[in-house]
Amino acid sequence: MTLTLTIEKLVTGGRGLARTPEGVVIVRGGLPGERVRARVRRRKNHLEGEVLEILEPSPDRVDHPLPPGADLPLAYEAQLPVKQGFVREALARLAGLEATLEPIAPSPEPMGYRTAAQFALHPLGGLAYRVPGSHELVRAHTDPLLAPPLQEALSLLNTWPLANVVEVVLRGSLHEGRVQVGLIGGKARMFRTVAKGLVREGIAGVWWGALDPRGRFRGPVKHLAGAAHLLEAFGEVLASVDVVSFAQVNPRAAARLYQEAAALVHGGRRAVELYAGGGVLSFHLAAAFDEIVAVELSRAAIQKGQADARRLGLPNVRFHRGDARELVRFAPADLVAVDPPRAGLAPEVVRTLLEARPHQILYISCDPATWARDVKRLVAGGYRLRFARPYDFYPFTHHVEVLSLLVR
Numbered sequence: 252m253t254l255t256l257t258i259e260k261l262v263t264g265g266r267g268l269a270r271t272p273e274g275v276v277i278v279r280g281g282l283p284g285e286r287v288r289a290r291v292r293r294r295k296n297h298l299e300g301e302v303l304e305i306l307e308p309s310p311d312r313v314d315h316p317l318p319p320g321a322d323l324p325l326a327y328e329a330q331l332p333v334k335q336g337f338v339r340e341a342l343a344r345l346a347g348l349e350a351t352l353e354p355i356a357p358s359p360e361p362m363g364y365r366t367a368a369q370f371a372l373h374p375l376g377g378l379a380y381r382v383p384g385s386h387e388l389v390r391a392h393t394d395p396l397l398a399p400p401l402q403e404a405l406s407l408l409n410t411w412p413l414a415n416v417v418e419v420v421l422r423g424s425l426h427e428g429r430v431q432v433g434l435i436g437g438k439a440r441m442f443r444t445v446a447k448g449l450v451r452e453g454i455a456g457v458w459w460g461a462l463d464p465r466g467r468f469r470g471p472v473k474h475l476a477g478a479a480h481l482l483e484a485f486g487e488v489l490a491s492v493d494v495v496s497f498a499q500v501n502p503r504a505a506a507r508l509y510q511e512a513a514a515l516v517h518g519g520r521r522a523v524e525l526y527a528g529g530g531v532l533s534f535h536l537a538a539a540f541d542e543i544v545a546v547e548l549s550r551a552a553i554q555k556g557q558a559d560a561r562r563l564g565l566p567n568v569r570f571h572r573g574d575a576r577e578l579v580r581f582a583p584a585d586l587v588a589v590d591p592p593r594a595g596l597a598p599e600v601v602r603t604l605l606e607a608r609p610h611q612i613l614y615i616s617c618d619p620a621t622w623a624r625d626v627k628r629l630v631a632g633g634y635r636l637r638f639a640r641p642y643d644f645y646p647f648t649h650h651v652e653v654l655s656l657l658v659r
């Protein structure tokens with residue numbers, strides 16, 4: 252059915268909420284205060300809608316072009332209270348807590364902030380974005396959210412044929428002003444000449460990755476040409492980044508979070524960081540602890556982190572390749588820091604945390620809903636949420652990061 256709706260507010264996940272006599276509709280594509288015409292379908296427990304036409308746009312709606320994943324086309328100042336609301340609501344609804352939230356920390360740059368991006372190859376040539384939740388491709392000529400070095404790399408790559416490539420991944424460094432390229436698909440040997448050519452054109456380095464159903468760079472990878480890593484500045488800490496392992500995509504915003512995290516915690520003998528990536532958070536915490544064990548699954552991230560710890564002269568940061576569920580091997584600890592993927596903490600990790608009983612748990616999250624679920628479990632196990640601040644790492648999208656500290 253097609254209905255005319257007024258979007259009351261946005262809910263976690265960035266969709267709009269509208270009320271109708273038939274019940275609440277969760278709508279994709281509208282902003283708070285907008286009147287829209289939407290196609291509405293009944294799902295199991297609620298009504299779901301897709302905006303067809305905006306009848307009365309919000310005065311805060313921006314009209315500059317944004318890439319398909321940018322689902323919050325609001326003036327920057329108007330985005331911040333919306334994201335603060337996502338975290339407050341998740342905490343109240345999913346954790347049953349009315350705790351005080353610190354005000355959201357904005358991104359130092361609302362545009363031109365992204366230092367990583369993924370593209371598909373468009374059948375007509377050039378790079379394209381996948382439209383989330385569909386198979387549609389939109390050609391990527393420019394993207395105002397990309398940091399300037401990535402914009403330049405995008406323009407260059409749009410002029411290359413890139414035969415046999417299925418996806419292209421970019422990772423840039425603001426510190427170096429250069430970009431690495433990851434080519435996914437085919438076999439590594441098919442791309443040696445292309446990789447050398449790209450390096451001659453000014454691309455810092457090129458990696459290949461096999462197309463793997465488990466995700467990007469989860470299967471075989473090979474460094475093909477140029478620099479294998481770039482150095483990125485996370486505040487005072489210079490850490491390696493590359494296309495094949497995780498690093499935060501908004502390094503200037505992330506630096507502020509890492510610095511606030513270091514200022515929040517009480518030092519001690521031992522800290523454990525679970526889901527550590529290349530250990531950037533551990534490097535920020537290193538001065539406060541005799542020893543930090545950084546636990547991470549990815550071999551590439553661990554190798555990068557170990558080399559960085561040597562270069563930074565931080566022998567007290569030790570890396571362990573393993574699963575976060577192995578926490579018990581490193582207990583007791585004065586602090587356990589966690590920064591899990593969107594799914595949040597596995598129930599075994601919560602159980603082990605409650606058995607290990609560190610004085611402090613520093614929880615960094617990229618998903619307010621799973622964070623609130625885990626905070627509820629930790630509070631039920633005897634912890635108190637002492638600090639929580641949303642951070643905006645992803646302007647113009649619904650995504651929001653949270654820095655929090657639980658103590659017992």
Ligand SMILES: C[S@@+](CC[C@H](N)C(=O)[O-])C[C@H]1O[C@@H](n2cnc3c(N)ncnc32)[C@H](O)[C@@H]1O
Pocket residue numbers: 497498499525526527528529530531532546547548549552573574575576590591592617
């Ligand atoms: C959100 S990233 C955080 C990385 C790091 N803290 C940072 O700020 O750069 C999550 C990391 O957890 C790792 N990971 C995912 N599941 C894991 C698990 N079960 N055990 C250990 N690490 C895991 C991923 O490889 C990724 O590097």
